[in-house]
Amino acid sequence: MNIRKRVAVIGAGITLYRRRLKESGKELSFYAANMALESAGMSRNEIDSVVMGTAPDAFDGIHMKSENLLDGAGATQKPYTHVYVGGGTGVFAPIGGWWHIASGMHDTCLVVCEEKMSPCFPHPQTAFRSIWDPIISRPLNPNLVWIFALEMHRYMKVHGIPKEHIAQVAVKNKGNALDHPSAQLAAKITVDDVLNSEIMVYPVNRLDISPPSDGAAALILASEDVARKYTDAPVWLDGVGWSLDSAYWTNRDLYFPQYVAKAAKMAYKMAKINDPPQEVSFAEPYDPFTYKELHHMEGLLLAEKGQAPKLTVEGVTARDGDLPICPSGGLLGVGNPIAAAGLMKCCEAFWQLRDEAGKRQVPKAETGVCQAWGDLMQVGTVCVFKRDS
Amino acid sequence: MSFDKIRDPRKIRHQIGDMECDYIYTAGVAGERFYIALRDEEKLLATRCEKCNITFMPPRLYCDNCFTELASFMEVPSKGVIESYTITYFDRDGQALPEPEILAFVKIDKTDGGLIHRIGEIKPESLKIGSKVTAVFEAKKERKGALTDIKYFKPA
Numbered sequence: 001m002n003i004r005k006r007v008a009v010i011g012a013g014i015t016l017y018r019r020r021l022k023e024s025g026k027e028l029s030f031y032a033a034n035m036a037l038e039s040a041g042m043s044r045n046e047i048d049s050v051v052m053g054t055a056p057d058a059f060d061g062i063h064m065k066s067e068n069l070l071d072g073a074g075a076t077q078k079p080y081t082h083v084y085v086g087g088g089t090g091v092f093a094p095i096g097g098w099w100h101i102a103s104g105m106h107d108t109c110l111v112v113c114e115e116k117m118s119p120c121f122p123h124p125q126t127a128f129r130s131i132w133d134p135i136i137s138r139p140l141n142p143n144l145v146w147i148f149a150l151e152m153h154r155y156m157k158v159h160g161i162p163k164e165h166i167a168q169v170a171v172k173n174k175g176n177a178l179d180h181p182s183a184q185l186a187a188k189i190t191v192d193d194v195l196n197s198e199i200m201v202y203p204v205n206r207l208d209i210s211p212p213s214d215g216a217a218a219l220i221l222a223s224e225d226v227a228r229k230y231t232d233a234p235v236w237l238d239g240v241g242w243s244l245d246s247a248y249w250t251n252r253d254l255y256f257p258q259y260v261a262k263a264a265k266m267a268y269k270m271a272k273i274n275d276p277p278q279e280v281s282f283a284e285p286y287d288p289f290t291y292k293e294l295h296h297m298e299g300l301l302l303a304e305k306g307q308a309p310k311l312t313v314e315g316v317t318a319r320d321g322d323l324p325i326c327p328s329g330g331l332l333g334v335g336n337p338i339a340a341a342g343l344m345k346c347c348e349a350f351w352q353l354r355d356e357a358g359k360r361q362v363p364k365a366e367t368g369v370c371q372a373w374g375d376l377m378q379v380g381t382v383c384v385f386k387r388d389s
Numbered sequence: 390m391s392f393d394k395i396r397d398p399r400k401i402r403h404q405i406g407d408m409e410c411d412y413i414y415t416a417g418v419a420g421e422r423f424y425i426a427l428r429d430e431e432k433l434l435a436t437r438c439e440k441c442n443i444t445f446m447p448p449r450l451y452c453d454n455c456f457t458e459l460a461s462f463m464e465v466p467s468k469g470v471i472e473s474y475t476i477t478y479f480d481r482d483g484q485a486l487p488e489p490e491i492l493a494f495v496k497i498d499k500t501d502g503g504l505i506h507r508i509g510e511i512k513p514e515s516l517k518i519g520s521k522v523t524a525v526f527e528a529k530k531e532r533k534g535a536l537t538d539i540k541y542f543k544p545a
């Protein structure tokens with residue numbers, strides 16, 4: 001591998017995450033990008049290129065919405081790229097930024113992710129109606145929740161996991177989100193609250209699911225030599241990995257996300273991590289559903305197969321545990337403006353590794369892993385961030 | 390290997406579908422101000438970046454050059470100059486329009502931007518690029534806080 005430049009993160013920004021925001025998508029992008037620039041002490045003319053990540057255009061209802069968002073993302077008359085791998089986009093966008101810097105092509109890159117799901121009626125779920133294969137799957141009128149319920153049920157069955165253990169993820173993440181200033185669904189709840197909430201699609205209860213949201217987030221990447229001019233505390237994006245499986249999700253065992261494991265191995269190898277559970281100090285796996293956090297911890301090789309629920313129940317994954325998971329509050333607590341939700345996780349890694357996470361700060365944060373997932377249970381995107389030493 | 394001789398796609402194995410989302414688009418913070426002033430006061434509002442000497446029409450919440458937030462809105466004249474125009478004779482489905490429609494890019498006075506809009510009260514043969522035009526508003530009770538609250542621009 002010929003990586004020309006080590007890549008640093010030197011700024012981060014985020015808007016409020018809410019069910020419906022008054023700001024347009026461009027305006028949300030502006031607030032996130034501008035906050036990231038201010039945190040880095042940079043102006044727009046110091047940015048060489050811009051990468052935008054968004055999930056389906058069908059949420060905002062603007063075809064080629066990245067072009068619509070361009071000026072808000074600070075990209076007017078700059079090299080501008082839109083990247084997209086469905087729900088995995090939020091952690092893929094910084095990988096797109098990484099290409100620009102690691103290749104030596106640019107010194108600085110502003111990465112912005114935006115999603116405005118509120119314009120879509122009758123519900124943003126409707127936008128997912130047309131992601132399925134029109135011949136094989138659509139005649140059954142699928143929706144995302146029952147598709148993922150099949151995956152969840154398979155995962156529970158293979159390892160004999162009780163629903164109570166999975167529900168603990170909602171309790172933890174919504175609780176963690178109480179300390180996140182952008183959070184949409186922060187709450188102090190109990191396992192019983194989750195189990196007693198409506199069954200949407202067995203075995204998924206209402207409190208197992210993250211909400212639709214409006215929001216944007218941004219990161220600023222820079223090459224090592226340039227990063228040092230702006231900050232004494234760069235955070236290193238030392239490993240990137242991504243892997244996609246086919247859309248034939250019925251041709252694999254759903255209990256384990258092989259494609260996430262492939263993406264994680266790629267990123268760990270690049271970041272020279274040999275023993276992930278020992279070397280990773282905290283992680284932000286993708287948690288649009290409670291079981292996904294556990295499924296992804298195992299995909300990220302942070303827990304043995306089937307062991308993530310046990311670690312959660314034992315408190316290992318709490319913010320003050322040995323391996324804090326989703327200290328931000330995750331999608332379940334902070335909200336799920338799809339692409340922006342993934343990038344929110346990378347913003348969290350930046351703040352944690354600079355000791356800027358406030359009440360969310362985890363002790364001894366040295367290495368953080370962020371991961372997103374999506375499409376027809378087929379995309380894994382992974383970034384490994386390290387504290388400067 | 391090919392079905393290209395089959396004119397009716399229903400003659401081959403198929404599934405009927407659609408992409409059935411509906412949308413209620415958010416005007417945004419700047420759009421809200423712009424359209425309420427249009428509806429309630431027959432006014433065009435712009436934002437201005439003093440640093441870059443740019444007056445944005447339609448108004449934006451930020452200057453996309455220096456990337457500062459633009460907090461103050463100012464009234465600008467609801468008139469301008471035709472920068473370019475076209476005359477359309479057919480609709481999107483290829484049907485002849487009862488009357489040709491004139492569409493123009495109108496640069497709004499005292500701004501660095503403009504609006505695409507219809508031109509009325511003029512014969513196509515009298516149109517000129519560079520002509521001055523002024524906005525004709527819908528009757529107050531008809532206005533909805535949308536771009537169509539301006540019916541068209543007419544020769545000034």
Ligand SMILES: [Zn+2]
Binds near residue numbers: 438439453455457
């Ligand atoms: Zn300016």
